[in-house]
Amino acid sequence: MDIILLTPFDLGLAASLVILLAIFSEYGRLKLGIGRKLVIAAVRASVQLMAIGLVLKVLFESNHPLLMMLMATVMLLMATREIAARQEMGFVGWWGFAIGGLSLLLSSFLITLFALTVILSPTPWYTPQYAIPLLGMLLGNTMNGIALALDRLTREVVRERGAIEARLLMGHSWQMAIQPYMREAIRAGTIPIINTMAVSGVVTLPGMMTGQILAGNPPGTASNYQIMILFLIAAGTGFGISAGVWLASRRFFDERQRLRLDRLKKRA
Amino acid sequence: MARLVVESVTTVLGFPLSLTVEPGECLGLSGASGSGKSLFLRALADLDPHQGKVCLGEMECANTAPDQWRRLVGLLPAESAWWGAQVQDHFDPSPACLFLFEQLGFSATTLTQPVQQLSSGERQRLAIIRTLSVNPRALLLDEPTANLDKTSAERVEKLIAHYRETQQIPVIWVSHDPQQIKRVAHQHWHLQNGRLQRAQPTDQRG
Structure with a gap:
């Protein structure tokens, strides 16, 4: 066809x-x-x-590995910038970018690497035809999840400042004080991918599968690829969000376990 | 028994404040809104970055683990805040705690009540119990009776006085009411333009 x-x-x-x-x-x-x-x-x-x-x-x-690396870096930087831009309030200084960037690196990059070297194993493993679309889909989805979760965490912490400080005053550790809001944020960030998995194939035909079918691939192959991608995205989003929420939570407190909302600034 | 010594504690407002409160003594602190009273208490509880030195007896804030320090100095913020759904999520149900419940007019059934159903006055009184429930060795009270009617306010005054006397702990009591400071405090300081000034001497109590 x-x-x-x-x-x-x-x-x-x-x-x-x-x-x-x-x-x-x-x-x-x-x-x-x-x-x-x-x-x-x-x-x-x-x-x-x-x-x-x-x-x-x-x-x-x-098909040059250096060019691939350059491309991957640019994609990562753009996604990092996007996460920062989507926060109503973000951390001042380079932390505002580092949290998103580090979480993306820990999730999207590592999972793409895993998929390329263990699951798909094209030769060479960095074959751009596989590596770029995979990384793109992972970055795009984890980026959404991380941005959503970080935004939620920040709003909750600002709103619940009194409750968090009340716990600190009771002698609770920063981890205990912020835990309920971390849980909220991680949940908020992962729900979209869980919902997507639940309805894919029934309500929606995901983009990658659509693309493969349009390109003339057999629907069975397209389904298999889509399933793999969904799993990778789910794992990447979950791990990326957890990393991001943890890093941000840590940053909310200083070495004396004080809640430092002065480290936040409103974005224009 | 430990004395509270504050040396040149400076908040974001930029002026240093020093004072000493003896064990079993209450220091009344007044000042206009925005004069820095609450920020001062927050700095003493190490909730905000600050300069200067705070000591409670042998313990110094900077050398004490933050969670331990905060239990020691017992700050009661002006606005009480809650993290759990029910009252009991915030307390250790110890006998001492239940005793405090009775003292401030609550019964054991209050423990299972949703926090959201309580009035601001009830919440304020419960916050006082919560602060006392960790057995602090000093008390920093930021307008503890601001939301309370006269009877409740008197109960709180009595309870704090009792706790201060029996435990021989230093207390700093922020209040806008000169009459209240007269009733509860041994010394009265007024914070204005970044300086502490001794107000008219109050009756010696305690």
Whole structure:
């Protein structure tokens, strides 16, 4: 089965729907005022995706480990920045980035490495055709989970400052004082992937599987890949969130086990 | 029996404060809102970074494990806060604790009540019991009777006085009510523009 190639005209047709939505949101009854944002986001997505198409083309052709590493680093940095940007309040200084970056590194990177070397084992193991999509899917999902969990943790800690300090005053350790909010945050971050797994194949056909089927692969192969990806994402999200929440919790307290909300700042 | 010695303790507000409270003595502290009374007490309990030295008897804050120090100095914040659903989640149900319950007009059934159903006055009184329940060797009270009616406030005053006398511990009592300070404290200091000034001498009690 040959894949149907998309022409610029085809993309234009799809774009016309977005433009229609933008017009509707600007001039419709509700005056949503998100038309501009929508168009900017759509243009951004197009430019980014076309650029990545070109980058991947070069990457696939060269198959060079150094280029791969560079690409992976750029992806990690972008995801790290995104986590920081999604927090209403973040830690001041480089900690604001380090927590997200370190958690992504510990989860997405290690799990991608595991999948490449143990499960899939392409030759060489860093074959970009496998490594980049895997890392991309893992980073994207763990990034969402970590951002969600960190945002939740920060809100809870700020809101429950009195209760946390009341426990410190009773002689409880910082771990005991913050534990309920850590649990809340980890739960909030992992629920989306649990829900996704629960409905995939029934309500939704996940993106990767859709892509493989569109590309002409047998549905059975597509399912297997999708199952593996879901498991990797679940593990990556869970471990990444746990690492991130722990690091952030640690950072909330200083060496005298004081709750240091002065280490937070509101993001613009 | 330990004396509380505070030497040049400086909070984020930037001015150093020093004072000494003898065992069994109560120091009344007043001052306008925002003068730094609460921040001062928080620094003494090591809840905020600060400079200076705080000693309780032989123990010095900087050389004592933070959890141990906080149990020793017993800070009661102006606003009580709760982490569990029920009252009993916050206490050790020791006989001493149940005795305190009775003293402040609660019964054992209060233990199983949801915290959210309590009035602010009840919560305030329970917070006092919670602070006393870890057997502190000093008390730092930030407006302990602010949310209470007259009868409850008197009960609290009596309970604290009893605890202070029998345990011979130093107490710092922040209050906006000069009459109350007169009743409960041996010395009265007023915090204004970053300086502690001795207010008119109060009756000696205790």
